[in-house]
Amino acid sequence: xxxxxxxxxxxxxxxxxxxxxxxxxxxxxxxxxxxxxxxxxxxxxxxxxxxxxxxxxxxxxxxxxxxxxxxxxxxxxxxxxxxxxxxxxxxxxxxxxxxxxxxxxxxxxxxxxxxxxxxxxxxxxxxxxxxxxxxxxxxxxxxxxxxxxxxxxxxxxxxxxxxxxxxxxxxxxxxxxxxxxxxxxxxxxxxxxxxxxxxxxxxxxxxxxxxxxxxxxxxxxxxxxxxxxxxxxxxxxxxxxxxxxxxxxxxxxxxxxxxxxxxxxxxxxxxxxxxxxxxxxxxxxxxxxxxxxxxxxxxxxxxxxxxxxxxxxxxxxxxxxxxxxxxxxxxxxxxxxxxxxxxxxxxxxxxxxxxxxxxxxxxxxxxxxxxxxxxxxxxxxxxxxx
Numbered sequence: 162x163x164x165x166x167x168x169x170x171x172x173x174x175x176x177x178x179x180x181x182x183x184x185x186x187x188x189x190x191x192x193x194x195x196x197x198x199x200x201x202x203x204x205x206x207x208x209x210x211x212x213x214x215x216x217x218x219x220x221x222x223x224x225x226x227x228x229x230x231x232x233x234x235x236x237x238x239x240x241x242x243x244x245x246x247x248x249x250x251x252x253x254x255x256x257x258x259x260x261x262x263x264x265x266x267x268x269x270x271x272x273x274x275x276x277x278x279x280x281x282x283x284x285x286x287x288x289x290x291x292x293x294x295x296x297x298x299x300x301x302x303x304x305x306x307x308x309x310x311x312x313x314x315x316x317x318x319x320x321x322x323x324x325x326x327x328x329x330x331x332x333x334x335x336x337x338x339x340x341x342x343x344x345x346x347x348x349x350x351x352x353x354x355x356x357x358x359x360x361x362x363x364x365x366x367x368x369x370x371x372x373x374x375x376x377x378x379x380x381x382x383x384x385x386x387x388x389x390x391x392x393x394x395x396x397x398x399x400x401x402x403x404x405x406x407x408x409x410x411x412x413x414x415x416x417x418x419x420x421x422x423x424x425x426x427x428x429x430x431x432x433x434x435x436x437x438x439x440x441x442x443x444x445x446x447x448x449x450x451x452x453x454x455x456x457x458x459x460x461x462x463x464x465x466x467x468x469x470x471x472x473x474x475x476x477x478x479x480x481x482x483x484x485x486x487x488x489x490x491x492x493x494x495x496x497x498x499x500x501x502x503x504x505x506x507x508x509x510x511x512x513x514x515x516x517x518x519x520x521x522x523x524x525x526x527x528x529x530x531x532x533x534x535x536x537x538x539x540x541x542x543x544x545x546x547x
Contacts, residue, residue, distance in 0.1 A: 168311050169215035175236040176206045176219045177257045178246035187492065188485050190520070193513035197291070204296050206244060209303040213311065215242060237261045242307065247272035247286060267310040271299060275435040292431055366440035371473055373433035378480055380426035381487065384419060384508065391415035412498035419504035430511040437518040444470060444525055451532040463536055467529055474526070477519045488512025
């Protein structure tokens with residue numbers, strides 16, 4: 162046992178994170194959150210805490226009797242270390258983190274890149290990508306941060322300093338703050354981009370989404386081909402009477418063939434998901450501008466943009482059924498063969514990510530219809546030919 166492994170001995174680390182629901186249907190958003198949360202616990206939080214001997218606790222793993230909220234509040238107040246996963250800005254996580262910031266105790270924030278919809282620059286947050294290498298890097302960064310915090314290298318947040326030891330604000334300062342907030346802002350020169358520039362930026366985002374979607378679909382086809390070949394090989398092995406030993410050999414060969422395309426699929430769908438998040442904000446902004454003031458929009462350019470979005474959504478939806486089926490099949494591989502667990506895990510994770518991204522895109526249908534209606538209502542009628 163190393164000296165470092167006892168630094169957290171007798172101390173508690175409370176993990177606050179999106180939890181989800183393991184009883185929901187496979188492919189649902191809540192089930193996806195549960196699986197991601199379990200993966201983070203197993204591959205990142207638990208091993209990082211074990212490195213120093215902390216007792217790691219998560220709210221849904223508390224087995225002691227009592228009201229869960231009371232236990233959570235006590236842990237937020239008294240736990241020696243709190244690690245907060247801000248991915249997706251889960252309301253419960255943000256509320257619990259705010260309570261923790263009122264305590265001058267070790268608190269470390271992590272968050273998935275592209276899923277931090279608020280400014281966290283004032284408080285250091287370890288950002289990560291949800292890939293195999295990304296989670297490994299996160300675990301190492303988290304270990305480094307815990308080591309620094311244990312050695313006194315951490316610093317309190319502004320909220321902590323105010324709640325814990327700052328003197329009360331004088332009444333004159335409060336009045337000045339009130340007057341300042343009530344004063345109208347200087348509008349200055351308008352610096353909003355024109356609609357043509359906005360459409361150009363939006364088109365770039367759509368191209369990024371389409372590129373990663375296309376690459377992912379290529380990987381999906383390659384994986385399906387290997388699975389079909391593997392299924393045929395198992396049938397041939399059974400017919401030849403090779404028994405379970407023959408099946409094991411086929412499974413190992415299939416796992417070796419799937420290693421590269423499943424890793425590519427995981428990376429491409431992660432990039433597709435991140436590009437979709439960024440494009441989602443742009444699409445909604447562009448459509449809102451179209452609806453609010455259709456007169457400033459070039460009608461034909463706007464319609465072309467909407468057509469491009471709709472085509473992309475349809476392309477994503479067309480593969481969704483196959484991706485879900487592939488994900489469900491991959492989740493059963495672990496019960497069939499140990500060799501197939503690794504590629505099966507990548508496929509399952511990619512499947513859930515794909516569903517999250519396509520659900521985001523499917524939500525564009527309503528705004529697109531609203532934009533078309535606004536544009537059609539503002540279209541200049543073509544003069545009748547007499």
